Amino acid sequence: MEQARARAELVDGEFWVVQPAHVRLCWQSLMGFGKGNLSRSEPVYARVVTGRMDSGSLGKATRGMVRAVGGNSQARDPHVEHLHLAPYEAAYLVFDERLLIVSGLEGAPALWEFCRGRWPEFLRQYAVYRAYRRAGWALHSGCKYGADFVLYRFQRARARHVHAPYTVLVRRHDEPVQRRWIALQNQLRMTKQVAKRLVYVSVDDTAVRHCERERERWLAGVQLHEVLVDRWTAENKRGKNEEPG
Numbered sequence: 001m002e003q004a005r006a007r008a009e010l011v012d013g014e015f016w017v018v019q020p021a022h023v024r025l026c027w028q029s030l031m032g033f034g035k036g037n038l039s040r041s042e043p044v045y046a047r048v049v050t051g052r053m054d055s056g057s058l059g060k061a062t063r064g065m066v067r068a069v070g071g072n073s074q075a076r077d078p079h080v081e082h083l084h085l086a087p088y089e090a091a092y093l094v095f096d097e098r099l100l101i102v103s104g105l106e107g108a109p110a111l112w113e114f115c116r117g118r119w120p121e122f123l124r125q126y127a128v129y130r131a132y133r134r135a136g137w138a139l140h141s142g143c144k145y146g147a148d149f150v151l152y153r154f155q156r157a158r159a160r161h162v163h164a165p166y167t168v169l170v171r172r173h174d175e176p177v178q179r180r181w182i183a184l185q186n187q188l189r190m191t192k193q194v195a196k197r198l199v200y201v202s203v204d205d206t207a208v209r210h211c212e213r214e215r216e217r218w219l220a221g222v223q224l225h226e227v228l229v230d231r232w233t234a235e236n237k238r239g240k241n242e243e244p245g
Helices: 021-028 043-050 060-069 086-094 107-120 122-134 181-193 206-211 215-221
Strands: 004-010 016-017 083-085 099-102 138-142 149-152 166-172 196-205 221-228
Touching: 004 021, 004 107, 016 021, 016 086, 021 083, 083 086, 086 099, 086 107, 086 122, 107 122, 122 138, 122 149, 122 166, 122 196, 122 221, 181 196, 206 215
Parallel strands: 004 099, 166 196
Antiparallel strands: 004 016, 016 083, 138 149, 149 166, 196 221
Protein backbone atom coordinates (compact mmCIF):
# COMPACT_ATOMS: atom_id res chain seq x y z
CA MET A 1 0.00 0.00 0.00
CA GLU A 2 1.41 3.37 -1.03
CA GLN A 3 2.28 5.73 1.82
CA ALA A 4 0.02 8.76 2.19
CA ARG A 5 1.75 12.03 1.39
CA ALA A 6 1.02 15.63 2.25
CA ARG A 7 1.11 18.34 -0.37
CA ALA A 8 2.71 21.75 0.05
CA GLU A 9 2.10 24.85 -2.04
CA LEU A 10 4.70 27.44 -2.95
CA VAL A 11 3.46 30.91 -1.98
CA ASP A 12 5.92 33.73 -2.65
CA GLY A 13 8.73 31.22 -2.41
CA GLU A 14 7.60 29.80 0.94
CA PHE A 15 6.28 26.30 1.65
CA TRP A 16 2.72 26.09 2.98
CA VAL A 17 0.57 23.05 3.74
CA VAL A 18 -3.06 24.17 3.59
CA GLN A 19 -5.20 21.01 3.61
CA PRO A 20 -6.16 20.06 7.21
CA ALA A 21 -5.57 16.35 6.59
CA HIS A 22 -2.13 17.09 5.17
CA VAL A 23 -1.29 19.36 8.12
CA ARG A 24 -2.17 16.51 10.49
CA LEU A 25 0.02 14.17 8.47
CA CYS A 26 3.02 16.43 9.00
CA TRP A 27 2.33 16.39 12.74
CA GLN A 28 1.40 12.73 13.14
CA SER A 29 3.94 12.48 15.95
CA LEU A 30 5.22 14.99 18.48
CA MET A 31 8.42 15.17 16.49
CA GLY A 32 6.34 17.04 13.96
CA PHE A 33 7.36 19.44 11.22
CA GLY A 34 6.67 23.09 10.63
CA LYS A 35 4.76 25.74 12.53
CA GLY A 36 1.08 26.59 12.48
CA ASN A 37 0.52 30.21 11.55
CA LEU A 38 -1.93 30.57 14.49
CA SER A 39 0.00 28.45 16.98
CA ARG A 40 3.40 28.56 18.63
CA SER A 41 4.50 25.32 17.00
CA GLU A 42 2.13 22.36 16.51
CA PRO A 43 -1.07 23.55 14.76
CA VAL A 44 -3.65 23.24 17.55
CA TYR A 45 -6.00 26.10 16.66
CA ALA A 46 -8.66 23.84 15.11
CA ARG A 47 -8.80 21.63 18.21
CA VAL A 48 -9.17 24.66 20.48
CA VAL A 49 -11.99 26.39 18.60
CA THR A 50 -13.94 23.12 18.22
CA GLY A 51 -13.62 22.33 21.93
CA ARG A 52 -11.44 19.26 21.46
CA MET A 53 -8.56 20.83 23.38
CA ASP A 54 -8.52 22.89 26.56
CA SER A 55 -6.98 26.30 25.87
CA GLY A 56 -5.58 26.23 29.40
CA SER A 57 -2.94 23.79 28.22
CA LEU A 58 -1.65 26.27 25.65
CA GLY A 59 1.08 28.83 25.97
CA LYS A 60 0.30 32.43 26.91
CA ALA A 61 0.65 33.76 23.35
CA THR A 62 -1.72 31.15 21.89
CA ARG A 63 -4.30 31.68 24.65
CA GLY A 64 -4.22 35.39 23.90
CA MET A 65 -4.83 34.69 20.21
CA VAL A 66 -7.83 32.46 21.03
CA ARG A 67 -9.34 35.15 23.26
CA ALA A 68 -8.77 37.77 20.56
CA VAL A 69 -10.90 35.98 17.97
CA GLY A 70 -13.78 35.91 20.47
CA GLY A 71 -17.12 35.64 18.76
CA ASN A 72 -15.83 36.29 15.26
CA SER A 73 -17.37 33.32 13.45
CA GLN A 74 -15.10 33.68 10.44
CA ALA A 75 -11.96 33.74 12.57
CA ARG A 76 -13.20 30.68 14.48
CA ASP A 77 -13.25 28.59 11.31
CA PRO A 78 -11.28 25.49 12.37
CA HIS A 79 -9.73 25.20 8.90
CA VAL A 80 -8.23 28.70 8.84
CA GLU A 81 -4.82 27.64 10.16
CA HIS A 82 -2.09 26.62 7.71
CA LEU A 83 1.30 25.02 8.28
CA HIS A 84 4.51 26.78 7.31
CA LEU A 85 7.57 24.66 6.52
CA ALA A 86 11.12 25.94 6.52
CA PRO A 87 13.13 24.94 3.41
CA TYR A 88 15.17 22.34 5.31
CA GLU A 89 11.94 20.85 6.75
CA ALA A 90 10.32 20.61 3.33
CA ALA A 91 13.46 19.00 1.91
CA TYR A 92 13.68 16.49 4.76
CA LEU A 93 10.03 15.53 4.33
CA VAL A 94 10.48 15.05 0.59
CA PHE A 95 13.85 13.31 0.47
CA ASP A 96 14.20 11.51 3.79
CA GLU A 97 10.67 10.85 5.04
CA ARG A 98 9.04 10.68 1.60
CA LEU A 99 6.03 12.27 3.21
CA LEU A 100 5.61 15.41 1.13
CA ILE A 101 5.03 16.55 -2.44
CA VAL A 102 5.59 20.20 -3.41
CA SER A 103 3.25 21.45 -6.12
CA GLY A 104 5.25 22.61 -9.14
CA LEU A 105 8.41 20.92 -7.86
CA GLU A 106 7.29 17.30 -7.94
CA GLY A 107 10.65 15.98 -9.10
CA ALA A 108 13.34 15.67 -6.43
CA PRO A 109 16.03 17.40 -8.55
CA ALA A 110 13.71 20.37 -9.10
CA LEU A 111 13.16 20.88 -5.37
CA TRP A 112 16.85 20.50 -4.58
CA GLU A 113 17.83 23.05 -7.23
CA PHE A 114 15.11 25.45 -6.11
CA CYS A 115 16.19 25.42 -2.46
CA ARG A 116 19.90 25.46 -3.28
CA GLY A 117 19.52 28.44 -5.58
CA ARG A 118 17.14 30.48 -3.42
CA TRP A 119 18.68 30.22 0.07
CA PRO A 120 22.50 30.44 0.39
CA GLU A 121 22.37 28.81 3.83
CA PHE A 122 20.09 25.95 2.75
CA LEU A 123 22.76 23.29 2.20
CA ARG A 124 24.37 23.82 5.59
CA GLN A 125 21.09 23.98 7.47
CA TYR A 126 19.69 20.92 5.73
CA ALA A 127 22.82 18.85 6.46
CA VAL A 128 22.69 19.74 10.17
CA TYR A 129 18.91 19.35 10.44
CA ARG A 130 19.06 15.94 8.78
CA ALA A 131 21.91 14.72 10.99
CA TYR A 132 20.16 15.61 14.25
CA ARG A 133 16.79 14.30 13.09
CA ARG A 134 18.34 10.98 12.18
CA ALA A 135 20.00 10.91 15.60
CA GLY A 136 16.60 11.14 17.29
CA TRP A 137 16.36 14.84 18.15
CA ALA A 138 13.36 17.03 17.42
CA LEU A 139 14.52 20.29 15.83
CA HIS A 140 12.56 23.49 15.54
CA SER A 141 13.48 27.02 14.58
CA GLY A 142 15.74 28.77 17.07
CA CYS A 143 15.01 32.23 15.68
CA LYS A 144 13.60 33.63 18.93
CA TYR A 145 16.74 32.47 20.75
CA GLY A 146 19.12 34.01 18.20
CA ALA A 147 20.08 30.59 16.81
CA ASP A 148 19.35 28.39 13.81
CA PHE A 149 17.75 25.55 15.77
CA VAL A 150 16.68 24.40 19.20
CA LEU A 151 17.10 20.72 20.02
CA TYR A 152 14.27 18.99 21.89
CA ARG A 153 14.54 15.64 23.55
CA PHE A 154 11.66 13.32 22.72
CA GLN A 155 10.57 10.73 25.26
CA ARG A 156 8.58 7.98 23.61
CA ALA A 157 7.40 6.61 26.96
CA ARG A 158 5.77 9.97 27.76
CA ALA A 159 4.86 10.64 24.10
CA ARG A 160 5.84 14.28 24.25
CA HIS A 161 8.64 16.77 23.95
CA VAL A 162 10.57 17.75 27.03
CA HIS A 163 12.76 20.80 27.62
CA ALA A 164 15.04 21.83 24.75
CA PRO A 165 18.51 21.78 26.36
CA TYR A 166 20.48 23.12 23.38
CA THR A 167 20.48 25.92 20.85
CA VAL A 168 22.43 25.34 17.64
CA LEU A 169 24.28 27.84 15.46
CA VAL A 170 25.30 26.61 12.01
CA ARG A 171 28.35 28.06 10.27
CA ARG A 172 30.80 27.33 7.47
CA HIS A 173 33.93 25.46 8.46
CA ASP A 174 36.09 28.46 7.61
CA GLU A 175 33.87 30.97 9.39
CA PRO A 176 35.04 32.22 12.83
CA VAL A 177 32.87 31.34 15.82
CA GLN A 178 32.26 35.04 16.34
CA ARG A 179 34.06 37.99 14.82
CA ARG A 180 34.04 39.83 18.14
CA TRP A 181 34.36 38.42 21.66
CA ILE A 182 31.50 40.61 22.87
CA ALA A 183 29.18 39.01 20.30
CA LEU A 184 30.00 35.56 21.67
CA GLN A 185 29.37 36.74 25.24
CA ASN A 186 26.01 38.20 24.21
CA GLN A 187 25.04 34.93 22.54
CA LEU A 188 26.05 32.90 25.59
CA ARG A 189 24.20 35.20 27.97
CA MET A 190 21.02 34.90 25.92
CA THR A 191 21.38 31.12 25.83
CA LYS A 192 21.89 30.89 29.60
CA GLN A 193 18.88 33.08 30.32
CA VAL A 194 16.60 30.51 28.67
CA ALA A 195 18.32 27.58 30.45
CA LYS A 196 20.03 26.19 27.36
CA ARG A 197 23.55 25.42 26.20
CA LEU A 198 25.07 26.64 22.95
CA VAL A 199 26.35 24.30 20.25
CA TYR A 200 28.26 25.52 17.20
CA VAL A 201 28.15 23.17 14.23
CA SER A 202 30.57 23.84 11.39
CA VAL A 203 29.81 22.32 7.99
CA ASP A 204 32.78 21.37 5.82
CA ASP A 205 31.85 20.46 2.25
CA THR A 206 35.20 21.40 0.70
CA ALA A 207 35.74 17.93 -0.77
CA VAL A 208 32.31 17.72 -2.40
CA ARG A 209 31.52 21.31 -3.31
CA HIS A 210 31.82 20.39 -6.99
CA CYS A 211 28.82 18.04 -6.73
CA GLU A 212 26.32 20.24 -4.88
CA ARG A 213 23.76 19.46 -7.56
CA GLU A 214 23.80 15.76 -6.60
CA ARG A 215 22.25 15.49 -3.18
CA GLU A 216 23.39 12.00 -2.21
CA ARG A 217 27.00 12.49 -3.34
CA TRP A 218 27.17 15.84 -1.59
CA LEU A 219 25.78 14.48 1.68
CA ALA A 220 28.17 11.52 1.60
CA GLY A 221 31.16 13.87 1.66
CA VAL A 222 29.97 16.56 4.07
CA GLN A 223 31.61 16.66 7.49
CA LEU A 224 29.96 18.18 10.56
CA HIS A 225 31.98 19.33 13.56
CA GLU A 226 30.24 20.15 16.85
CA VAL A 227 31.62 22.46 19.54
CA LEU A 228 29.82 22.95 22.85
CA VAL A 229 30.46 26.52 24.00
CA ASP A 230 30.07 27.48 27.64
CA ARG A 231 30.46 30.70 29.59
CA TRP A 232 33.19 30.43 32.21
CA THR A 233 33.18 32.60 35.31
CA ALA A 234 35.61 32.30 38.19
CA GLU A 235 32.86 32.68 40.79
CA ASN A 236 30.78 29.83 39.42
CA LYS A 237 33.65 27.41 38.88
CA ARG A 238 35.49 27.89 42.19
CA GLY A 239 34.50 25.57 45.02
CA LYS A 240 32.41 27.10 47.79
CA ASN A 241 35.19 26.80 50.39
CA GLU A 242 38.06 27.44 48.00
CA GLU A 243 39.84 30.77 48.25
CA PRO A 244 41.77 32.26 45.33
CA GLY A 245 45.52 31.67 45.53
